[in-house]
Amino acid sequence: MTFARITMILLEGFGQTCLLFALTLLFALPLGLLVSFCSMSKFKPLQLITKVFVWIIRGTPLMLQLFVVFYVPGMLFNIQLFGSDPQGRFTAALVAFVINYACYFSEIYRGGIEAIPRGQYEAGQVLGMTKTEIFFRVILMQVVKRILAPISNEVITLVKDTSLARVIMVAEIFYLNENLIMSKGIIWPLFYIGVFFLLFVGVLTILFNYLEKKLSYYQI
Amino acid sequence: MAYLEILNLNKSFGENHVLKGIDFSMERGEVVSVIGSSGGGKTTFLRCLNFLEKPDEGQILIDGELLYDAALSYSDAEIREKRLSFGLVFQSFHLFPQYTAFENILIPLNLRAFERAAVDKLPFRQRRALKAEIMAENKVKAMELLRNVGLEAKADAYPCHLSGGQCQRVAIARALALSPAILCFDEPTSALDPELTGEVLRVIKQLKQEGRTMIIVTHEMSFARHVSDKVIFMADGVIEEMGAPEDVFDNPQSPKTQAFFSSFEEEI
Numbered sequence A: 001m002t003f004a005r006i007t008m009i010l011l012e013g014f015g016q017t018c019l020l021f022a023l024t025l026l027f028a029l030p031l032g033l034l035v036s037f038c039s040m041s042k043f044k045p046l047q048l049i050t051k052v053f054v055w056i057i058r059g060t061p062l063m064l065q066l067f068v069v070f071y072v073p074g075m076l077f078n079i080q081l082f083g084s085d086p087q088g089r090f091t092a093a094l095v096a097f098v099i100n101y102a103c104y105f106s107e108i109y110r111g112g113i114e115a116i117p118r119g120q121y122e123a124g125q126v127l128g129m130t131k132t133e134i135f136f137r138v139i140l141m142q143v144v145k146r147i148l149a150p151i152s153n154e155v156i157t158l159v160k161d162t163s164l165a166r167v168i169m170v171a172e173i174f175y176l177n178e179n180l181i182m183s184k185g186i187i188w189p190l191f192y193i194g195v196f197f198l199l200f201v202g203v204l205t206i207l208f209n210y211l212e213k214k215l216s217y218y219q220i
Numbered sequence B: 001m002a003y004l005e006i007l008n009l010n011k012s013f014g015e016n017h018v019l020k021g022i023d024f025s026m027e028r029g030e031v032v033s034v035i036g037s038s039g040g041g042k043t044t045f046l047r048c049l050n051f052l053e054k055p056d057e058g059q060i061l062i063d064g065e066l067l068y069d070a071a072l073s074y075s076d077a078e079i080r081e082k083r084l085s086f087g088l089v090f091q092s093f094h095l096f097p098q099y100t101a102f103e104n105i106l107i108p109l110n111l112r113a114f115e116r117a118a119v120d121k122l123p124f125r126q127r128r129a130l131k132a133e134i135m136a137e138n139k140v141k142a143m144e145l146l147r148n149v150g151l152e153a154k155a156d157a158y159p160c161h162l163s164g165g166q167c168q169r170v171a172i173a174r175a176l177a178l179s180p181a182i183l184c185f186d187e188p189t190s191a192l193d194p195e196l197t198g199e200v201l202r203v204i205k206q207l208k209q210e211g212r213t214m215i216i217v218t219h220e221m222s223f224a225r226h227v228s229d230k231v232i233f234m235a236d237g238v239i240e241e242m243g244a245p246e247d248v249f250d251n252p253q254s255p256k257t258q259a260f261f262s263s264f265e266e267e268i
Helices: A002-039 A044-059 A062-077 A086-114 A116-127 A131-170 A173-184 A188-217 B042-049 B076-083 B101-116 B123-148 B164-177 B194-209 B221-229 B243-249 B257-268
Strands: B004-013 B015-028 B031-035 B058-062 B065-069 B088-089 B182-186 B214-218 B231-235 B238-243
Touching: A002 A044, A002 A086, A002 A173, A002 A188, A062 A086, A062 A131, A086 A131, A116 B076, A116 B088, A116 B221, A131 A173, A131 A188, A131 B101, A131 B164, A173 A188, B004 B042, B015 B042, B015 B058, B015 B238, B031 B042, B031 B221, B042 B182, B042 B214, B076 B221, B088 B164, B101 B164, B101 B243, B123 B164, B164 B194, B194 B214, B194 B221, B221 B243, B231 B243, B231 B257, B238 B243, B238 B257
Parallel strands: B031 B214, B031 B231, B088 B182, B182 B214
Antiparallel strands: B004 B015, B004 B058, B058 B065, B231 B238
């Protein structure tokens, strides 16, 4: 087993890791906004249901949620929501990640939205803006600036959380590595994995620093 | 016929009866100052005029036409339209921090102009052309408004790089952009350092010379005396005294007004 060969195998797993990461963000970022609107809804039952749901998701381990999404539909209702092929496992993991991260994002959004002073809404109102205009033209950009730091934190956590998908045997980097250990009896690739994550998080850190700088042309 | 007429305006917050039947009228081009101690209902009065609070009772007429009747119900869109009869300048400016001084004026102006021209209903190409035309027109107007408050040079500055006085002048220009019939000021200089109040007060004086109809809630007594055509003293949700500045300031009739002024003199 050459170094290059092992790198190729791990890269293949890391590809799955990256795909899971990107798709989770793609769905969870907008879904989180929807959840945050529900948790701020004036319609109390919706607000309550959303808050309980967010409490459950944030209050239980993501690993457990992965098991629940993958196994429970079959166990309780005898329906095969996700096949046991790699495709099905990946989809199940994605669903669990999206739900989990949407809930975390929703709380960050909620904090950001509630931190905007009422005067900003009122200034928009007296200028005849509609609620939608006020949200998209006035509030949203200020929220984005406020939440960029906590969001970048979550995004970086997500990179590493993807390794949890291993528990339902998604062929991500840890899973492939374990196969290596089992079949070839070499342990060092396990530590080599750290380099992949470090590099990826490094790139993300640079990206977020760039965004922060981009938004620093004004202060709130 | 008075230009603005307010009949029996009432507003409560729960048990707290903040406005207890305000009757008030003013002529076109008049400047009215509203004075009184805090908690007297001055700010709530302005907020009701701008429909930031919904009055419980009362009517508002402009130029003899009924604008608002608390007994009727209006849709959000109708309230939005009615709001544009009034402009409001806030105590702490509330400029939009992510936009330059120029954009702060231009963006609301564009949005309303697009709505009036119903650009969204046009086919794409026509819409783009019309939007460009409206925007070009509005840019000229926005720049003119900035020039009018002496801030043409600061057009591209963000609010965080402007002094409080400059921010307030931009806020005044922004409020004027939509050509309100009546411009309201809610303690426009209270959030400013003393040396910055002068520039804002000068702008308000200039607006008076241009014939703007204005209602100014203020604690600047000497300014109120010099700029107003009429002074209102409000206390405990009622208009306690109303009249020419000389009468209200020099010869107050109501005991509450007298007490208010004497507490002011003690401070000095």
